[in-house]
Amino acid sequence: MKVQDLITRLGLTVHSGKEGLEREVTGGYTSDLLSDVMGHAKEGDAWVTLQTHKNIMAIASLKDLAAIIVVKGHVPEEDTTAESEKEGIPILTTREETFEITGRLYELLKSEQIV
Amino acid sequence: MNFSYHIEGGNFSRAGIASSEVKKILKQLNVNPTAIKRVVVALYEAEVNVVAHAYEGDVHVDISPEGVTVVVDDRGPGIPDIPLAMQEGYSTASPEVREMGFGAGMGLPxxxxxCDELSIESEVGKxxxxxxxTRFNA
Known part of the structure; x- marks a missing residue:
């Protein structure tokens, strides 16, 4: 499943990093603790978080995550956005809370037998 | 091959630069992806520790055909009790740092x-x- 498919199926908004919409999503991870994501997320995960500062892009890039989904209508900071464009790793946004979007992401990936 | 990077204490917007550079270099050298991931996770955590706790630091990376040795040297407060600092969940990070999602006591673990060998030497106040x-074929 591509990042583009997540956007369509989950009704997400593309905030930045359009170049990466063809990246393959092979799983999901939800956490707001950066070291937890660093230690446990896997390559190809779509990462759900409420953090919006630039370090989320460092994590996404170092871990080769597919995309970041920022919850509750939070808007990523300017330098975060710039980094997403530069790295071609999409940041997607939703008004939903972490609980809801994580649940829907899990259902979707499960229905496609990805997780 | 040797590479060095400087880290500024308190500057979170630059945390991860050394890890990102080292990742690129290891990729170019065709190091196996699992080893690259391990080196990068360990180095990123070390960088964040310098940014979160020290005044400044330097990262020295030595890459040989067998593996990578990373030395991170900082000028900072030091760690009074290393075994305590190694405990998962223990952190002395400030509330601001915690709000960013760091300081959960997971960095050193x-x-x-x-990595395959970790050693920490620290002098309080220095x-x-x-x-x-990290060995490439561990």
Whole structure:
């Protein structure tokens, strides 16, 4: 499943990093603790978080995550956005809370037998 | 091959630059992806520790055909009780740092898990030296 498919199926908004919409999503991870994501997320995960500062892009890039989904209508900071464009790793946004979007992401990936 | 990077204490917007550079270099050298991931996770955590706790630091990376040795040297407060600092969940990070999602007491344990040898020397009031060795075919 591509990042583009997540956007369509989950009704997400593309905030930045359009170049990466063809990246393959092979799983999901939800956490707001950066070291937890660093230690446990896997390559190809779509990462759900409420953090919006630039370090989320460092994590996404170092871990080769597919995309970041920022919850509750939070808007990523300017330098975060710039980094997403530069790295071609999409940041997607939703008004939903972490609980809801994580649940829907899990259902979707499960229905496609990805997780 | 040797590479060095400087880290500014308190500057979170630059945390991860050394890890990102080292990742690129290891990729170019066709190092196996699992080893690259381990080195990068360990180095990123070390960088964040310098940014979160020290005044400044330097990262020295030595790449040989067998593996990578990373030495992170900082000028900072030092660690009075290393075994305590190594405990998962223990952190002395400030509330501001915690709000960013750091300071959960997972950094040093992540470093331990993602290298083959970790050694920490520290002098209170002076600084800390962290040495991490990772073998490519561990």
């Amino acid at each position: 992540n470093m331990q898990k993602n 600084g800390t030296r962290v040495t991490m060795k």
